[in-house]
Amino acid sequence: xxxxxxxxxxxxxxxxxxxxxxxxxxxxxxxxxxxxxxxxxxxxxxxxxxxxxxxxxxxxxxxxxxxxxxxxxxxxxxxxxxxxxxxxxxxxxxxxxxxxxxxxxxxxxxxxxxxxxxxxxxxxxxxxxxxxxxxxxxxxxxxxxxxxxxxxxxxxxxxxxxxxxxxxxxxxxxxxxxxxxxxxxxxxxxxxxxxxxxxxxxxxxxxxxxxxxxxxxxxxxxxxxxxxxxxxxxxxxxxxxxxxxxxxxxxxxxxxxxxxxxxxxxxxxxxxxxxxxxxxxxxxxxxxxxxxxxxxxxxxxxxxxxxxxxxxxxxxxxxxxxx
Numbered sequence: 001x002x003x004x005x006x007x008x009x010x011x012x013x014x015x016x017x018x019x020x021x022x023x024x025x026x027x028x029x030x031x032x033x034x035x036x037x038x039x040x041x042x043x044x045x046x047x048x049x050x051x052x053x054x055x056x057x058x059x060x061x062x063x064x065x066x067x068x069x070x071x072x073x074x075x076x077x078x079x080x081x082x083x084x085x086x087x088x089x090x091x092x093x094x095x096x097x098x099x100x101x102x103x104x105x106x107x108x109x110x111x112x113x114x115x116x117x118x119x120x121x122x123x124x125x126x127x128x129x130x131x132x133x134x135x136x137x138x139x140x141x142x143x144x145x146x147x148x149x150x151x152x153x154x155x156x157x158x159x160x161x162x163x164x165x166x167x168x169x170x171x172x173x174x175x176x177x178x179x180x181x182x183x184x185x186x187x188x189x190x191x192x193x194x195x196x197x198x199x200x201x202x203x204x205x206x207x208x209x210x211x212x213x214x215x216x217x218x219x220x221x222x223x224x225x226x227x228x229x230x231x232x233x234x235x236x237x238x239x240x241x242x243x244x245x246x247x248x249x250x251x252x253x254x255x256x257x258x259x260x261x262x263x264x265x266x267x268x269x270x271x272x273x274x275x276x277x278x279x280x281x282x283x284x285x286x287x288x289x290x291x292x293x294x295x296x297x298x299x300x301x302x303x304x305x306x307x308x309x310x311x312x313x314x315x316x317x318x319x320x321x322x323x
Contacts, residue, residue: 017042020053020065026148026170032098032193033066039195048145050079054088057196064093064197071100072190074126076241081255084196084284085212086246092210092285093195100189102128104180105151105171106163112179115139119150120165123191128165130185151176192290201287203261208238210284213254213274214245223254226278230258233266261286 019039022029023046034040045062047053053065068077084090102124106115118125118132119142125132132139144150147166151174154164163179164171171178215222230237239257260267262283275281 017064018045018062019043020045020047020056020062022050022053022067022146023047024146024148024152026151026167026173027146028098028100028167028191029066029068029146029193030148031167031169032096032191035098036094036096036195039064039066048149050077051083051087054083054090054196057090057198058088064195065090066096066193066195068123068191069095069194070192071123071127072188073184073186074123076255077123078243080194081241082243082246085243085253085255085282088196090196090198091200091283092287093197093201094287095208095290096193096195097290098191098193100124100127100184100191101168101182102165102184102189103168103171103178104163104165104183105174105176106154106179107157107160107175108177110160110163110177110179112136114161115163115179116161117142117159118163118165119144119153121145121147121150124165127189128183128185131180131183135180135183148173194287200262200285203263203286204288206289207259207261207286208257208289209260209262209267209286210255210257211271212282212284213256213278214280214282215253216279218250222278226254226256226274229270229274229278230256233270235260235266235270259289 019033019042021027021033021044025046030044030046033044045056047056050067053067056062057065067080069080070076084092104118112135115136116138117140118136122143124147125141125143132141144153147164148170150164151166151170154162155174155176164176165183168178213226227237236259237256238259239255241255242252243255245251245253262268262271263286271281
């Protein structure tokens with residue numbers, strides 16, 4: 001069937017969303033990206049470092065960027081959280097949790113006993129620390145920008161004692177063989193990624209908000225005063241972590257994640273009071289909570305809020321206009 005000129009023009013104006021991620025191809029970040037249908041349908045653009053991903057979003061080279069935030073074994077990815085806190089005004093749009101399975105990979109014909117040097121991103125090296133100490137205690141550990149970059153280094157090397165730690169997909173792309181599978185020290189190994197971009201996603205009823213609190217003065221009980229604002233409003237904290245402010249030794253700020261959305265009045269009231277009385281606050285985003293039952297919980301909470309709103313509206317409708 002021949003399309004009309006109008007249809008052809010409309011089709012030609014469709015722009016595919018560009019999604020930046022910590023590359024190159026074959027990283028865990030790309031695996032996490034591909035679990036999201038809308039992001040997988042876009043154009044995936046790899047960058048070598050987390051700051052480069054975020055800068056690309058700021059410069060509109062890509063619409064959004066996916067970067068690692070924390071791992072269940074190694075904890076926070078400091079370069080990501082510090083960049084969000086100190087170097088950009090971009091906001092978190094969503095979180096993506098990815099189960100992590102690590103593999104030791106090398107060129108064809110390499111034996112485990114041959115390995116003398118292992119290269120990977122710092123997080124996988126830390127997540128497999130006990131396995132490496134047991135199986136390859138004398139191996140030198142070398143840091144790379146990503147697991148995929150590490151696989152590429154091994155693939156182009158002439159050394160027969162060189163291996164990388166990363167994904168099975170990344171090993172396949174680089175033409176490497178898997179020498180040992182699932183070498184992570186703890187089976188429940190997950191990495192949380194965050195999608196960064198502009199603006200605040202609409203409240204879903206099952207959301208999380210991330211902020212950074214900077215104390216105005218270092219005094220006894222200052223952190224307690226901050227936390228009491230959340231406790232007084234029954235707001236559930238899901239993360240509390242201190243980080244240097246980069247302004248001097250002993251100067252710290254506090255990263256706080258909690259349940260709720262900036263559009264919720266109780267959250268808005270809490271942040272308003274914090275900003276006015278306790279600390280300087282940097283808002284990092286309000287976004288949907290991830291999880292196996294996230295969709296079901298969001299639907300249940302949304303329905304509960306609708307029922308409660310209808311009930312309250314029915315009561316307020318009974319207020320007389322005595323004037």
